[in-house]
Each structure stands twice: as structure tokens, then as C-alpha cells.
Amino acid sequence: MLRLDLSEIVRTVGMNHFCEIDEPPFVFDDIEFISPVKGNVTISNSGELLIVRGSFKSTISLECARCLADVRQPIDGDILEQFAIIGVEDSPRRDEAPAIVQDEDNEMPEGLFEGLVIDLRVLIRQSAILNAPLNVLCREDCKGLCPSCGKNRNLISCDCSFEATNRPFASLPELFRQKDTE
Ligand SMILES: [Zn+2]
Ligand SMILES: [Zn+2]
Numbered sequence: 001m002l003r004l005d006l007s008e009i010v011r012t013v014g015m016n017h018f019c020e021i022d023e024p025p026f027v028f029d030d031i032e033f034i035s036p037v038k039g040n041v042t043i044s045n046s047g048e049l050l051i052v053r054g055s056f057k058s059t060i061s062l063e064c065a066r067c068l069a070d071v072r073q074p075i076d077g078d079i080l081e082q083f084a085i086i087g088v089e090d091s092p093r094r095d096e097a098p099a100i101v102q103d104e105d106n107e108m109p110e111g112l113f114e115g116l117v118i119d120l121r122v123l124i125r126q127s128a129i130l131n132a133p134l135n136v137l138c139r140e141d142c143k144g145l146c147p148s149c150g151k152n153r154n155l156i157s158c159d160c161s162f163e164a165t166n167r168p169f170a171s172l173p174e175l176f177r178q179k180d181t182e
């Protein structure tokens with residue numbers, strides 16, 4: 001379960017809640033986790049701050065930068081976030097409902113909290129994106145898509161390759177490829 005009710009943690013200063021993550025593959029937003037997400041998260045109440053820290057491993061599906069084929073990318077992610085807690089101990093109005101608000105140093109990711117329920121998928125997705133390489137290739141020598149007809153040149157050698165080299169930008173993928181292998 002990657003959605004946790006923090007009602008008790010938020011009301012209990014000094015409480016640490018350890019939580020094992022072992023989630024079957026899932027799709028969240030734009031990221032597809034294609035192997036189980038395993039790791040752990042500790043959520044602590046320091047009195048003023050709610051601190052969420054942990055780590056996880058999984059595999060996500062990315063597109064090859066040249067041919068757009070699916071690439072399995074292992075991910076080793078860390079989570080470290082903190083949020084301000086209001087309305088607990090020193091609240092001027094003791095009957096005020098506790099709430100988790102944005103800490104001034106940290107931007108609160110969208111959709112992370114619904115009241116006092118945290119959706120850890122938001123932090124896992126964010127960390128997966130940060131830890132994924134910018135450009136992945138399905139294989140070192142991926143031939144990419146034909147700049148002229150768009151066919152996957154790993155699968156089909158199209159007839160337009162000679163024609164394509166006469167076009168002003170058609171040789172660009174070749175240049176990038178040479179650069180990559182240098
Ligand atoms: Zn490729
Ligand atoms: Zn072609």
C-alpha cells in the first residue's frame with residue numbers, strides 16, 4: 001500500500017513510522033514501473049516537521065532515444081522530503097485540525113497529500129525521474145528511425161537511405177552517432 005494515513009504520526013511528536021515497500025508493478029502518471037517496487041520509507045514527526053525518507057529499487061520502462069523502442073531501465077531511488085506540520089502542539093487554537101503544509105524550503109509536489117493521507121507514489125515517481133538517465137538506448141548501436149520515411153532501421157533497411165543523405169538535416173543522426181561512439 002503506497003497510500004498511508006498519517007493522522008497518528010502527525011499528532012504524535014517524536015514518532016517514527018517505518019514502512020516496508022513491496023509493491024507489484026504499476027503505472028503512475030507518465031511512469032511505468034515494470035518490476036515490483038521494493039524498499040522502505042520512514043516517516044518522522046520532529047515536532048515542526050514531517051520528514052519522509054527512504055529508498056527503493058525498481059525497473060521502469062523508457063523509450064530508446066533513437067528508435068523509441070521500450071527500454072528496461074533499473075532504478076535505484078532515494079526519497080528525502082520534509083513538510084511543515086501545523087496545528088499540533090503550539091497551535092494558538094488547540095481545536096484546529098492538524099495539517100501538513102509546504103515547508104518554506106521545499107515545494108510540495110502536486111497530489112502528494114489528500115488531507116493527512118500521503119501518496120508515496122508521487123515521491124517514488126519523482127525520484128525515479130530524477131534517477132533515470134536522460135537518454136537511453138535500446139542497444140549501443142541502435143540505428144534509430146529513418147529520418148526520411150520514419151521506419152525503424154533496426155528492423156527494416158528502407159530504400160530511401162541514399163535519398164535521405166541529400167537532405168540538409170538527414171545526416172544529423174549520423175553525426176550524433178559518431179559523436180556518441182567517440
Ligand atoms: Zn533504439
Ligand atoms: Zn527510410
